[in-house]
Amino acid sequence: MIKWLRDKLDDFKRKGDPFKLDRIKICFMYLIFGFVWVYFSDRIVNRFVYNPSVRMLIHTYKGMVYVLFTASVLYYLISNLLRKVEQADQKLRVSEEKYKAVINQMQFGMALYEGASGEDIFKYRLVDSNHSYEILTGLKKEEIIGKYFFEIHEDVVPENLEKLIRTIKTGESTSYERFQKNTDFYYEVLASRPKENQLAIILNDITKSKQAEERLHYLSYHDQLTGLYNRRFFEDQLLQLNSPNYYPLFITMADINGLKLMNDSFGHAAGDIYIQKVAEVLREGFREKDIISRLGGDEFIILSPNTDAAEIKELIGRINERTKHEAVHKITLSVSFGYSVKCRAEESILDVLRKAEDYMYKKKLLVSAGIRGKTIYTVMAALHEKNPREEQHSLRVSELCEKMGTALGLQEDEVKELKTVGLLHDIGKVAIEEGILNKKGKLVEQEWAEIKKHPEIGYRILSSVNELSEMADYVLAHHERWDGNGYPKGLKGNEIPVQSRIIAIADAYDAMISERSYRQALPKEYAISELVKGAGTQFCREYVHVFIDKVVYDNAVSV
Structure with missing residues (x-):
């Protein structure tokens, strides 16, 4: 008996039965009470009751008392046990509900499949899944619950199917x-076997990491600004296409004309738009089989396999025609092309590349000067459109400079140059925000700092044209002061070019006598007094007197 009880206790302990103590208690109570009642009741009755009739009567009703008493005790103990079972069941239900709520709210998709012993995966049925599983797979739980695996997943890759079958057979996760x-959605499938004939599927959403990975891969082979291929991809393709299967292989170099001028005039954001426009024209002009790459800056390169010279000329001609109808800030697109071809395996691909580049630069030399000249006047037109007063101001300053040059006895070509530079002296303002140029109130410190950049911007714009490079120096210095307190370089006295000294006086005089966005025009007499006041500090004293005497008052000075 003791051995049996010990075995039972060990069995309960091994199973982890939460009610084992209660059941053992009932058994012990029944056993002990029965033993005590049977053993001691007979002895007590026999010892104290001597009448056989009374003893028989007691023995008759003693069994009934035993049954009633033990029934009451057992009723109490069993009722107590059942109450505990009910409470445990309630806790279990609450726990299961919480567990299901947690499972349903998890970001991991979860599904459980079950099958009979010896069945393959296709006969496993879905017994449960959570909300995330629905979201990731797009399969509604009520539509797939109870269905076979093959009914739900018809397009599983054979390699992945083998992994799942191995998990069912061996219990090894995959x-x-x-x-x-x-x-x-991209997701990672984690499969395991929680029990025999079960398959648990966990789906981990990896969409964001996959998209980031694809984005990095895309950027490793594409130019971020234009979406075209980059230098790395071009170099890879150049090696692959350097094969007789792709001959004749044309290499075309394309270079944007005047990009620096565009950046200097309208800012790098406008320059980026210019590059994107050119990329768009190249993409639409070349064929699908042509590989277009941006090498960087203003350079593009195109690989055209199995192509002849007539096709390349036609493609480039079509693109050149298209560029005439595309513009950024009214500056027409302009691209120089050069190409070369590889027809034989013994030719060096690097020599072909170099020939295409040399040809492109020859073309660029022929068109660049004219393009830059046109661009300068387009830039001026853009400035005048921004601020119509600037056009009249530039014309008046140009006329005053011409008169001043004549008054100083300069050569005819010097006077013409002075007139031109007077017209272009504020070209750098094209890059200044329109709101600052036309502001009616007083400029704040930051806005004034922006305005003071225009001589340097004008210098960069004009210096891009060889014919205007000398004038660029005059524009750069037209806000320098005689006492060295001007900008941008702080030049002093005779360090300031003669032309810049003249522009400074004419510019200041016209600014005072003309209407501005922030004030009315000032009287001529006031402007003259300000020039006199600034002679020797802001302006060259000698030139101030000449300007007042020979330009402002002497009507005999003729142009």
């Missing part, structure tokens, strides 16, 4: 990645 087309 994983693989999958893209769900109908939901656009």
Whole structure:
């Protein structure tokens, strides 16, 4: 008996039965009470009752008392046990509900499949899944619950199917990645066997990491600004296409004309738009089989396999025609092309590349000067459109400079140059925000700092044209002061070019006598007094007197 009880206790302990003590208590109570009652009741009755009739009567009713008493005790103990079972069941239900709520709210998709012993995976049925599983797979729980695996997953890759079958057979966990087309989710599938004939599937959403990975891969082979291929991709393709299968292989170099001028005039944001426009024209002009890459800056390169010279000329001609109808800030697109071809394996691909580049630069030399000249006047037109007063101001300053040059006895070509530079002296303002140029109130410190940049911007614009490079120096210095307190370089006295000294006086005089966005025009007499006041500090004293005497008052000075 003791051995049996010990075995029972060990069995309960091994199973982890929460009610084992209660059941053992009932058994012990029944056993002990029965033993005590049977053993001691007979002895007590026999010892104290001597009448046989009374003793028989007691023995008759003693069994009934035993049954009633033990029934009451057992009723109490069993009722207490059942109450505990009910409480445990209630706790279990609450726990299961919490567990299901947690499972449903998890970001991991979860599904459980079950099958009979010896069945293959295709006969496993879905017994449960959570909300995240629905979201990731696009499969509604009520539509797939109870269905076979093959009914739910018809397009599993054979390699991944083998992994799942191995998990069912061996219990070894496995994983693989999958893209769900109908939901656009990438997820990692984690499969395990929690019990015999069960298959647990956990889906881990890896969409963001996959997209980031694809983005990095895309950027490693594409130019971020234009979306075209980059230098790395070009170099890879150049090696692959350097094969007789792709001969004749044309290499075309394309270089944007006047990009620096565009950046200096309208800012790098405008320059980026210019590059994007050119990229768009190249993409539309070349064929699908042509590989277009941006090498960097203003340079592009195109690989055209299995192409002849007539085709390349036609493509470039079509693109050149298209560029005439595309513009950024009214500056027409301009691209120089050069090409070369490889027809034989013994030719060096690097020599072909170099020939295409040399040809492109020859073309660029022929068109660049004219393009830059046109661009300068387009830039001036853009400035005048921004601020119509600037056009009249530039014309008046140009006329005053011409008169001043004549008054100083300069050569005819010097006077013409002075007139031109007077017209272009504020070209750098094209890069200044329109709101600052036309502001009616007083400029704040930051706005004034922006305005003071225009001589340097004007210098960069004009210096890009060889014919105007000398004038660029005059524009750069037209806000220098005689006492060295001007900008941008702080030049002093005779360090300031003669032309810049003249522009400074004419510019200041016209600014005072003309209407501005922030004030009315000032009287001529006031402007003259300000010039006199600034002679020797802001302006060259000698030139101030000449300007007042020979330009402002002497009507005999003729142009």
